[in-house]
Amino acid sequence: MFNAPGANSNAVAELAIAGMLLAARNIVPALNFVHGLEGDEDSLNEQIEKNKKHFAGFELSGKTLGVLGLGAIGVKVANSAAALGLNIIGFDPFMSLENAWKLTSSAEPASSIDDLVSRSDLISLHIPLNDKTRNLFSEEHISRIKKGAILLNFSRAGVVDEAAVLAALDSGALHAYVCDFPTPALINHPRAITLPHLGASTEEAEDNCAAMVADQLREFLEHGTIRNSVNFPEVVVTPSGESVRLCIANQNKPGVVGHISTVLGEAGLNILDLLNKSRGDYAYTLVDIEANAPAEILERIRAIDGVLSVRVI
Numbered sequence: 001m002f003n004a005p006g007a008n009s010n011a012v013a014e015l016a017i018a019g020m021l022l023a024a025r026n027i028v029p030a031l032n033f034v035h036g037l038e039g040d041e042d043s044l045n046e047q048i049e050k051n052k053k054h055f056a057g058f059e060l061s062g063k064t065l066g067v068l069g070l071g072a073i074g075v076k077v078a079n080s081a082a083a084l085g086l087n088i089i090g091f092d093p094f095m096s097l098e099n100a101w102k103l104t105s106s107a108e109p110a111s112s113i114d115d116l117v118s119r120s121d122l123i124s125l126h127i128p129l130n131d132k133t134r135n136l137f138s139e140e141h142i143s144r145i146k147k148g149a150i151l152l153n154f155s156r157a158g159v160v161d162e163a164a165v166l167a168a169l170d171s172g173a174l175h176a177y178v179c180d181f182p183t184p185a186l187i188n189h190p191r192a193i194t195l196p197h198l199g200a201s202t203e204e205a206e207d208n209c210a211a212m213v214a215d216q217l218r219e220f221l222e223h224g225t226i227r228n229s230v231n232f233p234e235v236v237v238t239p240s241g242e243s244v245r246l247c248i249a250n251q252n253k254p255g256v257v258g259h260i261s262t263v264l265g266e267a268g269l270n271i272l273d274l275l276n277k278s279r280g281d282y283a284y285t286l287v288d289i290e291a292n293a294p295a296e297i298l299e300r301i302r303a304i305d306g307v308l309s310v311r312v313i
Contacts, residue, residue: 001230002216006072007208008200013076015199016124016154019178020065020081023150024122025057028193061085066120068113068137069155070095070103074126079104081124091116113137114144122150129156139164148175154199157181224286224313233277235284243272243288245313246298250285251306252278257285259304264289267297282308 022028033051037044065081067074070092078088079102088107110116113136117123123145127133137153137160145151151174153160162185168174169191179186182194200206212228219225224247226235232249250256257276264271264287273288293301293312302310 001232002213002220003228003230004209004212004216005228007212008202008205009072009076010208011202011205012073012126012154012199013080015180015195016073016077016126016152017080017084019152019154019193019195020060020122020124020150022193023152023176023178024060026055027057029190030055060122063087063121064089064119066090066110066116066123067107067126068092068116068123069126069128070099071126072099073154074124075099075103077124077126078107082106086122089116089119113141117141117145117149119146120149121146122152124152125155125159127155127159129158134158135161137161139167142168142174145173147173150174150176150178153177153179153181157183162186222313224311226284231279232282232284233279235275235277235286237275237286240288240313243290244292246285246287246289246293246301247311247313248285248287248301249308250283250304251308252281252283253306256283256304256306260285260287260301260307263297263300263304264293267293269293269297 033055037047039047062085064087065078067078067088067090070078070090074090074092078090082088082104088104089110090103090107091110091113110119125137127136135158139161142161142164145168151165157179162183165174165177166185166189169177169189174191176191176193177186178193180195180197180199182196186192186194216227219227223237223239224235224245225237226232248260261271261274270290271287272290274286276283276285298310298312301307
């Protein structure tokens with residue numbers, strides 16, 4: 001089973017930047033004010049000039065953005081925000097080398113979540129929701145946020161403690177909370193900007209996801225490569241060239257690879273290359289051999305205890 005991580009990253013990152021601008025310039029309440037105006041042009045101008053001071057905001061340039069989670073989306077948010085003149089600090093103890101290379105060199109590392117929130121004027125969350133991250137952004141962290149900061153959540157609703165966020169909004173400790181996950185408590189809150197899960201809702205993101213999945217499936221069928229599987233290990237290999245490639249899915253248990261090698265050796269089939277990787281209960285073994293394996297040899301491999309399937313490329 002494949003997924004397409006990062007294919008919608010640009011769409012989500014752009015929406016996060018939009019959320020910063022919406023909150024910093026008080027655009028939503030300003031729009032609501034304008035929609036409620038009545039009267040002729042002179043009357044409208046008078047009301048606008050009298051009330052626009054209530055919607056004065058602040059500029060992003062020169063402010064500090066803290067990015068929690070520096071995956072594909074978090075890195076793009078950081079880089080785009082840096083281009084707008086924000087100072088960037090980030091925290092992600094599991095950041096990949098690939099994403100580290102892509103992150104703007106002006107970004108500074110935070111030593112912890114508390115360090116990040118205490119130094120940031122805006123905080124953008126880009127972390128997955130799982131048992132370890134549920135309510136990760138807790139009351140303890142929220143209590144350390146700089147007064148008047150903006151919190152943006154384009155991850156999942158469950159990564160924040162909503163009750164703590166609401167309390168911070170009510171007290172004015174948070175200037176605004178921008179998220180993609182409306183709830184009854186947030187929808188009508190004057191300091192909350194809630195969007196209807198628009199993060200990946202662009203034509204480009206849908207096209208990117210479709211193309212990415214198609215490419216991954218093609219690579220699997222043509223070369224045995226596994227990228228971005230949710231249940232099998234990541235196995236990225238070069239094309240097999242002149243050799244024959246056996247793609248073997250097996251249970252992750254001792255002795256399976258040894259039995260495969262023994263069967264091939266007894267058949268006089270020379271192994272040019274062998275790669276075995278595992279993930280949880282499953283493993284995936286690629287074996288490049290000089291000549292095509294006869295049908296009876298493939299059946300012997302399929303009969304090995306723990307082997308789930310054998311495919312020849």
